[in-house]
Amino acid sequence: MKNQSHAYLTFALGDEKFAINVDHVQEVVEFDQLTKVPNAPSYMLGIINLRGQVLPLLDTKLKLGLPASERTSRSRIMVLDIAGTDDKTIQLGAMVDVAREVVEIADAQIQPAPELDGLQSTAPITGIVNTHGDITMIMDISKVFSVQDIVELNRPIN
Numbered sequence: 001m002k003n004q005s006h007a008y009l010t011f012a013l014g015d016e017k018f019a020i021n022v023d024h025v026q027e028v029v030e031f032d033q034l035t036k037v038p039n040a041p042s043y044m045l046g047i048i049n050l051r052g053q054v055l056p057l058l059d060t061k062l063k064l065g066l067p068a069s070e071r072t073s074r075s076r077i078m079v080l081d082i083a084g085t086d087d088k089t090i091q092l093g094a095m096v097d098v099a100r101e102v103v104e105i106a107d108a109q110i111q112p113a114p115e116l117d118g119l120q121s122t123a124p125i126t127g128i129v130n131t132h133g134d135i136t137m138i139m140d141i142s143k144v145f146s147v148q149d150i151v152e153l154n155r156p157i158n
Contacts (some may be wrong), residue, residue, distance in 0.1 A: 005106040013099045018139045019138050055092055078094045113137070
């Protein structure tokens, strides 16, 4: 069995480093105009207009149970493709503190995420890469932004 590797986009949320498979990332854009949506869930910052397409913008830190993001000049929006219902993909913006770089990570480098009292099945972290004590957590984006969340965000506002 040959050792496979995949491309991951690394990014920071606070002091923590994360990586997601680039297959889910459409692009990374700078933070621009944001329109607030009344009665939206707390993790939804609002909606953005990306070249004529309206996308929900979510605070990745809030979705992970971390303190809300502070917007800085380094904040970026990862435009993600999330598998939805009926084989449709849904696009959304996920705000991160810093988008870093695309790196190749070999499957053999990824250690399983530590199991915490059966939380592993629901935790969005699927693995950990430890490079000389520098830990990067591999994130399963579909566990962070579930189809249920997206359906809720796309529901018409009365």
